[in-house]
Amino acid sequence: VDGRDPPRAPVRRAVTVEAESSDRVLVSRFLSRRDDASFRDIYSRHAGAVYALSARLSGSAADGEDLLQEVWIRAASSLEAFRWESTLRTWLCGIAVNCWRELQRRRGGMALAPDVPDLPDEAPVPAGERVDLERAVRALPNGFREVLVLHDVHGYTHREIGELLGIDEGTSKSQLSRGRRSLREALEKRTAARGER
Amino acid sequence: MNDEEASERLLPAELDPPPGARDRIADTLAARGLIRRRSRLRRAGPALAAAAAAFAAGLLVGAAPGVRGRAHARPESAGSSTAPRFVLFLSPLPFEDAAGEPARVSEYRRWAAEVRGRGRFVAGEKLEDSGRVVSISGDSAAPAPDPQGGVAGYFLFEAKNLEEAVAIARSCPHVKRGGRITVRPVAPV
Numbered sequence: 001v002d003g004r005d006p007p008r009a010p011v012r013r014a015v016t017v018e019a020e021s022s023d024r025v026l027v028s029r030f031l032s033r034r035d036d037a038s039f040r041d042i043y044s045r046h047a048g049a050v051y052a053l054s055a056r057l058s059g060s061a062a063d064g065e066d067l068l069q070e071v072w073i074r075a076a077s078s079l080e081a082f083r084w085e086s087t088l089r090t091w092l093c094g095i096a097v098n099c100w101r102e103l104q105r106r107r108g109g110m111a112l113a114p115d116v117p118d119l120p121d122e123a124p125v126p127a128g129e130r131v132d133l134e135r136a137v138r139a140l141p142n143g144f145r146e147v148l149v150l151h152d153v154h155g156y157t158h159r160e161i162g163e164l165l166g167i168d169e170g171t172s173k174s175q176l177s178r179g180r181r182s183l184r185e186a187l188e189k190r191t192a193a194r195g196e197r
Numbered sequence: 198m199n200d201e202e203a204s205e206r207l208l209p210a211e212l213d214p215p216p217g218a219r220d221r222i223a224d225t226l227a228a229r230g231l232i233r234r235r236s237r238l239r240r241a242g243p244a245l246a247a248a249a250a251a252f253a254a255g256l257l258v259g260a261a262p263g264v265r266g267r268a269h270a271r272p273e274s275a276g277s278s279t280a281p282r283f284v285l286f287l288s289p290l291p292f293e294d295a296a297g298e299p300a301r302v303s304e305y306r307r308w309a310a311e312v313r314g315r316g317r318f319v320a321g322e323k324l325e326d327s328g329r330v331v332s333i334s335g336d337s338a339a340p341a342p343d344p345q346g347g348v349a350g351y352f353l354f355e356a357k358n359l360e361e362a363v364a365i366a367r368s369c370p371h372v373k374r375g376g377r378i379t380v381r382p383v384a385p386v
Binding site: 153 | 208221227
C-alpha cells in the first residue's frame with residue numbers, strides 16, 4: 001500500500017498474450033460479420049470488467065450501465081481503427097474512463113448523487129468485509145475513488161492513470177495514498193461502530 | 198494495465214452487468230446499424246422489420262447521451278412478451294432552467310429505474326430542441342417544441358392496458374413539474 005506499481009510476473013505476461021490472441025480472433029470475426037453472436041462473444045469476455053470499472057468510477061449502478069452501453073456503442077463504431085497498441089480490455093476500459101469524464105463534464109463537475117444507492121443485487125453478493133469495502137470505495141470523493149479504483153482494482157499504472165485522467169503521475173500517487181488512508185479510516189469507523197453495538 | 202492480477206486487487210475487477218444489459222445493448226447497436234440482429238419483427242417479414250428499424254432510428258436520433266435510458270430496446274424478459282406497449286410523449290416543460298437540469302435528469306432517471314425495476318420500462322430518451330423537418334417539398338429547420346403539443350422526450354414501456362399506462366404516466370415527475378404527457382398505445386403489428 002505504498003503507491004508503487006506491482007511487479008509483472010512472466011507467467012501473467014504469457015496469459016495476457018494468449019488472451020490478446022483470442023481477442024484478435026473475436027474482433028476479426030466481429031468486424032467481418034457484425035452480427036449478434038460475434039458481439040456477444042466479445043461482450044461476454046470483457047463486459048464484467050468494463051461494468052465493474054464504470055459502476056465503481058461513477059459510484060452508481062445505473063450510471064455504470066449507461067456507461068457500459070456507451071462504451072459498446074463507441075467500441076463497435078471504432079473497432080476497425082483499433083491498432084492493438086494495448087490489450088482490448090485496456091482499450092475498452094479507457095473508453096469507459098473517457099465516457100465517465102464526459103458525463104462528469106456534462107453534469108458540471110458536480111458531485112453525483114447516486115440514483116441507485118447500492119450496486120445491484122444481481123452482482124455477486126459479497127460477504128462481510130467485501131460489502132463494507134464496496135460501500136467505502138463508493139463513498140470516497142471522486143478524485144480519490146477514480147485513482148484508487150484504476151490502480152488498486154484494475155491494475156493501471158500511475159503513468160496510465162495520469163494519461164487517462166489528465167493528471168501527472170505525482171498527483172496520481174498522492175491521490176492514491178490519500179484515498180487509501182480515507183478508505184482505511186472509513187473501514188475502521190465501521191468496525192468500531194459494529195463493536196459498540 | 199495488467200488484466201491478470203485479480204489475486205492482488207483490492208476488489209474483484211469484474212462484476213456481472215445487470216440482467217438483460219447484453220440484449221439491451223445489442224438492440225441499441227442494431228438500431229444504430231452497428232450490428233445485424235435477428236429480431237421478432239424481422240422474422241415476421243423484411244418490410245415490417247424495415248419499418249420497425251426506421252421507427253427505432255427515428256426515436257433514437259438526437260438523443261442526449263447524458264440522459265440515455267438504460268434500456269433502448271426491449272428488456273431480456275420482454276423478448277417474447279406480447280404485453281401491450283405504450284409511448285409517453287413528454288412536452289417541453291413550461292419553466293425549464295438549465296441550472297436545474299442535473300437534478301431533473303436524476304429525478305427522471307430514478308423514476309425510470311423504478312418503472313424498469315417492475316419489468317415495464319423499455320426505452321426512453323430526451324430529445325434536443327433542434328432538428329429537421331423532412332417532406333416531399335424539401336427540408337427545413339424543426340421549430341422549437343411547443344409546450345402544448347411538442348415533444349421533448351419519450352418513454353416506451355409495457356403495461357397491461359391503457360389505464361395502467363396512464364397510471365404510470367401520472368407517476369412520472371414530468372407531471373408535477375408542469376409538463377404534459379400524451380399516452381399512446383403502440384399499434385399491434
